[in-house]
Amino acid sequence: MSCPLRLPNGQEQEQLGAEEGMIYGEYLMLDKILSAQRMQSAQHNKPVHDEHLFIITHQAYELWFKQIIYELDSIRNLFTMNLLEETQTLEILKRLQRVVLILKVLVDQVMILETMTPLDFMEFRGYLRPASGFQSVQFRLLENKLGVRKEHRVKYNQDYNSVFGNDENTKREIEKSETEPALTDLVQRWLERTPGLGLDGFNFWGKYEEAVELLLKNDREDAEKEPTEKIRKYKLKDLEQRKEVYDSIFNPNVHQALVKRGERRFSHKALQGSIMITFYRDEPRFSQPHQILTLLMDIDSLITKWRYNHVLMVQRMIGSTQLGTGGSSGYQYLRSTLSDRYKVFVDLFNLSTFLIPRSYIPPLTDEIRSQLCLRWGVNNITVTNGEGQDSNSQEVHSDKQHE
Numbered sequence: 516m517s518c519p520l521r522l523p524n525g526q527e528q529e530q531l532g533a534e535e536g537m538i539y540g541e542y543l544m545l546d547k548i549l550s551a552q553r554m555q556s557a558q559h560n561k562p563v564h565d566e567h568l569f570i571i572t573h574q575a576y577e578l579w580f581k582q583i584i585y586e587l588d589s590i591r592n593l594f595t596m597n598l599l600e601e602t603q604t605l606e607i608l609k610r611l612q613r614v615v616l617i618l619k620v621l622v623d624q625v626m627i628l629e630t631m632t633p634l635d636f637m638e639f640r641g642y643l644r645p646a647s648g649f650q651s652v653q654f655r656l657l658e659n660k661l662g663v664r665k666e667h668r669v670k671y672n673q674d675y676n677s678v679f680g681n682d683e684n685t686k687r688e689i690e691k692s693e694t695e696p697a698l699t700d701l702v703q704r705w706l707e708r709t710p711g712l713g714l715d716g717f718n719f720w721g722k723y724e725e726a727v728e729l730l731l732k733n734d735r736e737d738a739e740k741e742p743t744e745k746i747r748k749y750k751l752k753d754l755e756q757r758k759e760v761y762d763s764i765f766n767p768n769v770h771q772a773l774v775k776r777g778e779r780r781f782s783h784k785a786l787q788g789s790i791m792i793t794f795y796r797d798e799p800r801f802s803q804p805h806q807i808l809t810l811l812m813d814i815d816s817l818i819t820k821w822r823y824n825h826v827l828m829v830q831r832m833i834g835s836t837q838l839g840t841g842g843s844s845g846y847q848y849l850r851s852t853l854s855d856r857y858k859v860f861v862d863l864f865n866l867s868t869f870l871i872p873r874s875y876i877p878p879l880t881d882e883i884r885s886q887l888c889l890r891w892g893v894n895n896i897t898v899t900n901g902e903g904q905d906s907n908s909q910e911v912h913s914d915k916q917h918e
């Protein structure tokens with residue numbers, strides 16, 4: 516049945532009733548969502564007010580995890596293409612931006628649960644055992660799809676699969692997320708195709724190595740001229756250390772050894788691509804890739820911030836010595852997950868180590884500049900044929916893909 520709705524301008528608008536289609540609650544299946552808050556304390560006839568908040572908070576997290584996974588899957592799909600159209604780069608940017616904003620909400624959401632006091636929590640905590648966020652399938656999927664690897668997890672966390680017991684579907688889903696290419700793998704493949712890395716083309720890496728050599732040589736000359744012995748020694752020592760750091764990227768064997776130790780994740784070529792994009796980010800075709808790299812770091816930062824906020828909340832609620840309801844050492848275990856081992860894009864954070872002053876950045880050749888430049892509009896080159904008619908109108912823009 517429909518009834519008219521009076522609008523401010525006096526006109527009436529038909530309101531649609533249930534028989535015309537789905538109404539709000541049906542569309543959102545609110546009957547399911549809003550009846551899914553089963554308070555254990557109430558079931559035990561000792562209702563605790565704050566358990567309601569505890570459940571709602573976790574459910575809200577799980578819904579947002581679902582959306583993040585949905586976005587990540589679609590971003591991974593876009594990256595899977597060998598030839599990434601630049602129109603799709605914008606779509607990737609948009610979705611990464613969305614993930615970042617959701618994560619910001621998730622980081623702040625911890626505060627709402629912190630309005631519950633440890634004493635309130637204690638009143639119903641006993642009913643939760645053995646349930647724990649440790650068993651959040653979606654959190655593991657999210658980590659795996661980003662690229663957290665089993666071997667990089669802390670020991671207790673390497674066995675997380677066992678918590679899913681006989682749930683074969685979940686186990687299969689988790690296994691799939693561990694074996695299929697994660698976002699970090701796909702980003703690396705894309706970075707490896709950065710234009711300008713080819714030895715027979717611009718040969719960015721060769722030029723960068725020469726620039727670093729010149730920089731270190733000039734800095735050494737300056738340091739040797741330093742009159743104060745203490746400062747001279749300090750500068751020379753610092754120089755030695757910087758040289759060692761640069762050697763670690765110029766020597767593929769050293770790089771590989773660091774990858775093996777888990778200190779570096781990116782392939783050698785992907786690292787080259789990310790350094791090149793960072794240097795030439797003002798070139799139009801590198802500006803979106805540069806934004807993508809920034810957003811990937813934001814994702815890592817925000818997840819680390821979430822882990823940190825969660826650990827602080829856990830310490831506030833159960834202290835630092837009580838075991839978790841999931842059976843871990845609780846606070847101590849969670850604190851150990853704050854390390855760089857859980858940062859999927861740790862190499863992007865460490866890029867700053869390899870930057871050189873702008874004046875040393877190898878200048879672009881005309882050829883590579885024309886590849887990286889996108890001009891707006893149409894440049895009409897008019898050629899008149901014998902009869903005085905236009906025979907050609909040429910559009911000028913660089914349309915080579917990031918391939």
Ligand code: HEM
Nearest residue numbers: 573576647648649651654829832839840841842843845852
């Ligand atoms: C009173 C609030 C909370 C307390 C005391 C708490 C406590 C803990 C503890 C002790 C662990 C370690 C595993 C274990 O149980 O032994 C854990 C893990 C976890 N919790 Fe919470 N938690 C709280 C709220 C939340 C919320 C709101 C979420 C949101 C989804 C959440 C998600 C997780 C996740 C994903 C893990 C696994 C982390 C990892 O293994 O890296 N927790 N929690």
